[in-house]
Amino acid sequence: MVKLTILTAISGLAVLSIIFELVRRRQLREKYAILWGLVGIVVIPLAIFPGLLNPLSRAIGVASGVSLVLFLAVVFLLVVCIHLSWEVSRLEEETRTLAEDLALLRTEMRERVGQ
Amino acid sequence: MINGKRVLIVIPAWNEQASVADVVREVRGELPGVGVLVVDDGSKDRTSDMARDAGATVARLPYNLGVGGAMRLGYRYGYEHDYDVVIQVDADGQHDPRYVPKLVDALDDADFVIGARFAGEGDYTVHGPRKWAMTMLSAALSRMNHAKLSDTTSGFRAANRRTIELFAFWYPVEYLGDTIEVLVRLVRNGYRLAQVPVTMRQRQAGTPSHSPVKSTVYLARAALIFALSMVRK
Ligand SMILES: Nc1nc2c(ncn2[C@@H]2O[C@H](COP(=O)(O)OP(=O)(O)O)[C@@H](O)[C@H]2O)c(=O)[nH]1
Numbered sequence A: 001m002v003k004l005t006i007l008t009a010i011s012g013l014a015v016l017s018i019i020f021e022l023v024r025r026r027q028l029r030e031k032y033a034i035l036w037g038l039v040g041i042v043v044i045p046l047a048i049f050p051g052l053l054n055p056l057s058r059a060i061g062v063a064s065g066v067s068l069v070l071f072l073a074v075v076f077l078l079v080v081c082i083h084l085s086w087e088v089s090r091l092e093e094e095t096r097t098l099a100e101d102l103a104l105l106r107t108e109m110r111e112r113v114g115q
Numbered sequence B: 001m002i003n004g005k006r007v008l009i010v011i012p013a014w015n016e017q018a019s020v021a022d023v024v025r026e027v028r029g030e031l032p033g034v035g036v037l038v039v040d041d042g043s044k045d046r047t048s049d050m051a052r053d054a055g056a057t058v059a060r061l062p063y064n065l066g067v068g069g070a071m072r073l074g075y076r077y078g079y080e081h082d083y084d085v086v087i088q089v090d091a092d093g094q095h096d097p098r099y100v101p102k103l104v105d106a107l108d109d110a111d112f113v114i115g116a117r118f119a120g121e122g123d124y125t126v127h128g129p130r131k132w133a134m135t136m137l138s139a140a141l142s143r144m145n146h147a148k149l150s151d152t153t154s155g156f157r158a159a160n161r162r163t164i165e166l167f168a169f170w171y172p173v174e175y176l177g178d179t180i181e182v183l184v185r186l187v188r189n190g191y192r193l194a195q196v197p198v199t200m201r202q203r204q205a206g207t208p209s210h211s212p213v214k215s216t217v218y219l220a221r222a223a224l225i226f227a228l229s230m231v232r233k
């Protein structure tokens, strides 16, 4: 049990430091940094004290705190994935418009030069 | 000028260096006085050069967007240059420009006209799942349109100013969106659709973008796009 706690705690800290480093190098937009930072802050105490959620999970009828964490994690990751798909769709629409603008501008430039 | 209207022919082309020049020359020969815009969709070959040498205006997209992406660019060009009519003609030589005046005339009573293969003229046939998809689509769209549309996937199409104004800003880029979703949106928004029977020729060079293997997938995707376009805003 102690070994497991060490493992989860180290993983949590590793993830937090990766996020910090990405933000520091300006590779990660602030909004995502905040999101993942919050996740880290919630997850690390749970990693160190897995029993923390036991009272809450018992209150809502989940057998153990660990299952509750797993369930919440899956839901959370799903929502994040959906958000990212949405974000990519929007970006594609934006780059599409830019590509069109570029093509139109170059065509017009050529027409002007040709005259 | 055709029938007193300023007409722009938009030719979406992707790696069509072998046929695009002939298509441009034929269009310009048959239809003097129309604008010809080739939208080169990030081709890896000499499509742009061939089209330009043949006398077309060329707009080159920096990367491949698909037919829908190329066509929105074409409609935007038509919109910004005040054309009355924009007509899509494929770069592979399958569409005969001699039908163009007929399409333009049909725009007198419609906002969007399709050059249709199954409407009596010609002997174009397809088989299997692709055929089922096409049959169901044309049945559904004909009902919604209150007038027959027998070839919903034809790429030979004419748009009037009202439709150009829509397509310059909204034209789906997804696979099949450019054929199916476009028609559903037009019909749902009260645009009048009509068709003119045409004969299509064999592709002059290169390979068609759909292989027979893909035709079952085609059916599924066509159904999905159709269902989506019925509920999309
Ligand atoms: N802009 C653009 N045009 C394409 C693309 N794929 C095919 N086309 C063009 O669309 C037209 C029709 O393509 P084709 O393969 O003949 O399809 P089919 O006639 O429906 O069987 C041709 O002019 C092609 O050059 C693409 O990715 N982008």
Ligand SMILES: [Mg+2]
Binding pocket: B090, B092, B094, B203, B208
């Ligand atoms: Mg073709």
